[in-house]
Amino acid sequence: MKFRMLLLPLALAACSHTPVATSPAPSISTPGAATVAAARAPSASGSTVLSQYHWQLNDAIDSEGNRIEALFVRPDQPLQLDFSADRLNVVNGCNNMGAGYHVRKGRLQIGPITSTMMACHQPALSALDDAIAQRLRGSVSVNLLSRDNAPRLQLVTDSGDTLSFTGVATAETRYGGPGERAFLEVAAQTVPCNLPLMPGKQCLLVRERHFDEQGLPSGTPGQWQPLHQDIEGYTHTPGIRDVLRVKRFDISNPPADGPSVAYVLDLVVESEKVSQ
Template structure:
């Protein structure tokens, strides 16, 4: 085998390795609201959450498997169901699971469990805002009668109708939320639609509303 052939084969192997890592680079999510599972990988660093604490640390793809180093974590106490989801996520990430991207989804699979996540909306270039959102929508009228989210930027302000949706977020009745969102301008919006697009970045806090 000639030296040029060896160089060519090495280049092909390097390109194949890069290609195997490319699909996971980015942000992924499953579910919505307080219990949403999120995962991102960028420049060899992983960040993940099952709706409670944020896990983060080094990670890479080797031979189609996600290999995660020691993960650091925030130390919040959350409802038991969220803590159970978090423990399951930790076990999955520690198991060197198989990982595959297909049709806008990311599949992470071990012998014990499978996690399927959707590609998250890009948050690049958006304006960061913090808002409060009521867990229940209220009747409102745009071009036709509909239901509107109730939002405000300060707890001292009255609730206001928001005629759009917050991408990646579904409120649950009986809870109020404080969210960190990304706001994007919409060119030529319809008459009954907002001029801004809101995408959930993080659920900062949620509280149960007393009856």
């Protein structure tokens, strides 16, 4: 029984863009911080830095200094902003939300937000979508900061709300390139890895899949084989067969006993419960 399916034409859509050039954001300081400076990488523009990180919300206060609790309903899945060349996407809300944007003179100009229309079964998640949509509209002040080598993003609305985000490097940033997109089918059950140094370890059983521009299966699937490494961001559930869209990155100077490539989950395209 298939219980989750995403449209493959959407899964096949291009995911990477070339960042636009803008002026670097100015530096600021905050009380209690030893030194807060403009985001490092002198040759990088503000938009380039935006696209190099996943920006996870860590604080939000209104104009009176009160925490905006509606934005923190899932502590284990913080609200996240992802930027491409001309679009920002909101991650970990109830619906998938996004908008066009550009940066000019320290202001983030945000276009109309588009959103899927899934019903949010938890009222707090519906309120989360509304709360972030209200604050990502029109023009907001934007500052790129660095504290203890950790990039920070600060957005300030005209009403005085301040949203603070911590940057987590994207896979492209960590591995130094765009990577190669591939589709892997993961079998419902794992298999023994047969690794002498790791007796008893179980490996994912995978094969490569291919799809045409319409999202229909094409060509012949690859051979099933154990994958002697993890897929970043993916957790396998026994009894569930998945088709994954992944990004495959070459690893510079891998250890002698380590893999030369890394697999990073991009999207779960299809899941199916397999009867025993």
